[in-house]
Amino acid sequence: MTPGTAEKRWIVGVDLGGTNIVVGLIPIEGGEVMGLRTHPTDATRGAKFVVDRMVAMVEEAIESVTSGHGTTRDAVAGVGIGSPGPLDRKTGTVINTPNLGWRNFPLRDLMANALHLPCTLDNDANCATYGEWWTGAGRGTQTLVGLTLGTGIGGGIVLNGEIYHGCSDVAGEIGHMTIDSNGRRCKCGNYGCLEQYASGPAIATRAIEGLEAGAPSLLVDMVDGRLDDITAATVYEAVVEGDPYANEVMKDTAKFLGAGIASIINILNPEMVVIAGGVTRAGEHLFEPLRAEVRRRAFRSAQECCRIVSGQLPGTAGVVGAAAVFKKENYGHV
Numbered sequence: 001m002t003p004g005t006a007e008k009r010w011i012v013g014v015d016l017g018g019t020n021i022v023v024g025l026i027p028i029e030g031g032e033v034m035g036l037r038t039h040p041t042d043a044t045r046g047a048k049f050v051v052d053r054m055v056a057m058v059e060e061a062i063e064s065v066t067s068g069h070g071t072t073r074d075a076v077a078g079v080g081i082g083s084p085g086p087l088d089r090k091t092g093t094v095i096n097t098p099n100l101g102w103r104n105f106p107l108r109d110l111m112a113n114a115l116h117l118p119c120t121l122d123n124d125a126n127c128a129t130y131g132e133w134w135t136g137a138g139r140g141t142q143t144l145v146g147l148t149l150g151t152g153i154g155g156g157i158v159l160n161g162e163i164y165h166g167c168s169d170v171a172g173e174i175g176h177m178t179i180d181s182n183g184r185r186c187k188c189g190n191y192g193c194l195e196q197y198a199s200g201p202a203i204a205t206r207a208i209e210g211l212e213a214g215a216p217s218l219l220v221d222m223v224d225g226r227l228d229d230i231t232a233a234t235v236y237e238a239v240v241e242g243d244p245y246a247n248e249v250m251k252d253t254a255k256f257l258g259a260g261i262a263s264i265i266n267i268l269n270p271e272m273v274v275i276a277g278g279v280t281r282a283g284e285h286l287f288e289p290l291r292a293e294v295r296r297r298a299f300r301s302a303q304e305c306c307r308i309v310s311g312q313l314p315g316t317a318g319v320v321g322a323a324a325v326f327k328k329e330n331y332g333h334v
Contacts (some may be wrong), residue, residue: 007071007074007075008027008069008071009027009028009029009075009077010025010026010027010028010062010065010074010075010076010077011025011026011065011076011077011079011080011323011326012024012025012026012032012058012061012062012076012079012080012117012323013025013026013033013077013079013080013082013127013131013318013319013320013321013322013323013326014054014057014058014079014080014082014106014111014319015082015083015124015127015128015316015318015322016041016050016054016081016082016083016100016107016124017041017084017099017124017318018041018043018084018097018099018100018151019040019041019151020038020039020041020120021037021038021039021040021041021050021053021054021057022036022037022038022315022316022318022319023035023036023037023038023054023057023058023061023305023319024036024037024061024316024319024325025061025062025076025323026320028077028327030134030135030324030334031135033316033319033320033328034061034065034068035060035061035062035064035065036061036279036316036319037057037060037061038315038320039053039057041053041100043099043100043101044232044273047100047101047102047105047278050100051107051110051111051114051120051138054081054111055111055114055115058079058115059115062076063273073219076117077118077326077327077330078117078118078119078120078323078327078330079111079112079115079117079118079119079120080119080120080122080321080323080324080327081107081108081111081119081120081121081122081322082121082122082123082124082126082127082128082318082319082321082322082325083097083107083121083122083123083124083201083288084097084099084100084123084124085097085123085124085169085170086123086168086169086170087121087122087123088169088188089120089121089131089165089169089274091108091121092105092106092107092108092109092112092119092120092121093105093106093107093108093121093325094107094121099151103299107121108120109156110122118326118330119326120322120325120326120330121140122163122231122322122325123146123154123156123169123322124148124154124318125146125155125156125172126156126158126163126165126172126321126325127156127164127273127317127318127321127322127324127325128146128148128154128156128276128311128317128318128319128321129144129145129146129155129156129158129172129180129317129321130147130156130158130163130321130324130325130334131155131313131316131317131318131319131320131321131323131324132144132146132274132311132312132313132317132321133146133158133161133274133321133324134277134320134324134334135313135320136274136311136312136313136317136320137272137274137309137310137311137312138158138272138274138315141158141161141270141272142158142159142160142161142271143158143268143269143270143271143272144157144158144270144271144272144273144274145157145158145161145174145264145270145272145273145274146158146273146274146275146276146311147174147175147257147261147273147274147276147277148274148276148277148317149198149199149200149257149275149276149277149278149279149280150176150198150199150200150277150278150279151199151201152195152199153174153175153194153199154173154174154199155172155174155175156177157171157172157268157270158232161267161334162328163270163325168215174194174260174264175193175194175195175199176188176190176192176193176194176195177194177260177263177264178190178192178193178194179193179194179198179256179259179260180192181269183197183263184196184197189255194257194260197253197259198253198256198260198277199238199279200231200232200233200277200278200307201232201331203235203249203250203253203279204230204231204232204234204235206249206252206253207219207225207230207234207235207245207246207249208230210245210248210249210300211230211245211261214253215245216245217238217244217245217246218238218241218243218245218246218263219235219238219243219245219331220236221244222237222238223307232278232279233278233281235249235250236250236281236282236285236328237255239282239285240285247285250282250285250286250289251289253279253286254286254287254288254289254290254292254293254313255289255290255293256274257290257292257293258289258291258292258293258294258296258297259293259297261273261290261294261298262294262296262297262298262303263291263297263306265294265299265302265306266297266298266299266302269302269305269306270306271305271306271307272306272307272308273286273306273307273308273329274309274310274311274312275287275308275309275310275311275312276310276311276313276317280310280311283310287308287310290308291308294308
């Protein structure tokens with residue numbers, strides 16, 4: 001390092017999911033994710049295994065980045081962790097997360113003690129939304145709502161540049177908005193949640209139901225008649241191939257999402273809604289009918305000032321956002 005120059009500082013971001021763990025380092029002022037690591041979570045091997053894996057990934061990422069920049073571990077300010085919830089942010093505890101099988105698990109302090117670095121903990125969907133707000137599609141906005149569409153539907157709300165958590169850290173559970181009071185049973189115990197209609201598995205389920213009822217489609221040949229092998233990705237592929245039935249399934253998905261997003265727009269009047277996750281690979285096959293449904297349902301003045309866009313940080317939004325949460329909590333700004 002040249003004498004008289006300030007040492008570059010880094011924050012580690014950890015995105016813990018039910019399927020994968022993603023880790024990377026972000027310059028404290030924001031920028032490109034460095035030292036990116038991705039490994040399966042393997043939650044069935046127990047909580048200790050998962051935590052040990054996260055610690056090892058963080059150490060590997062720190063070593064690769066700091067050695068490459070001619071600096072030391074002291075250049076790392078700390079670690080932001082995004083985890084499925086619900087959480088208690090004050091105590092750093094994962095209260096309950098079915099995908100991992102954890103209850104009242106002190107994740108933040110276990111990581112901090114193992115790494116000898118300060119850590120923060122927030123909901124993974126909040127982190128993904130905050131990442132898009134900090135360096136992704138939402139740069140420059142003050143009010144933003146994020147949806148993460150994957151195995152489930154997560155959500156996050158940014159108001160005046162800060163994550164809105166609610167009085168018990170549960171704000172942003174957009175996937176559990178009721179869109180049909182007599183609808184499908186959800187894993188949360190409710191009926192008619194948006195997640196049961198527009199998440200990846202829900203798209204596949206609705207497609208299979210139609211095929212079993214006799215709808216003609218390329219989908220059958222694409223999986224050699226094994227309907228249980230159909231996934232949301234299979235549906236996207238069929239849409240691209242011009243399959244009318246798959247396109248109908250996608251349009252229905254857009255209508256369900258549009259109904260939920262219109263309600264959000266009417267309630268919060270945000271500048272932007274950012275949608276991220278595998279479902280967005282359908283591109284305008286999803287976004288065009290979705291925006292049309294929002295125009296049909298939301299107040300005109302609210303929807304005209306709100307942009308509905310795809311996320312710009314595929315695969316890293318959670319890492320970036322977890323680092324942003326750490327910066328916000330420790331430095332007072334992002």
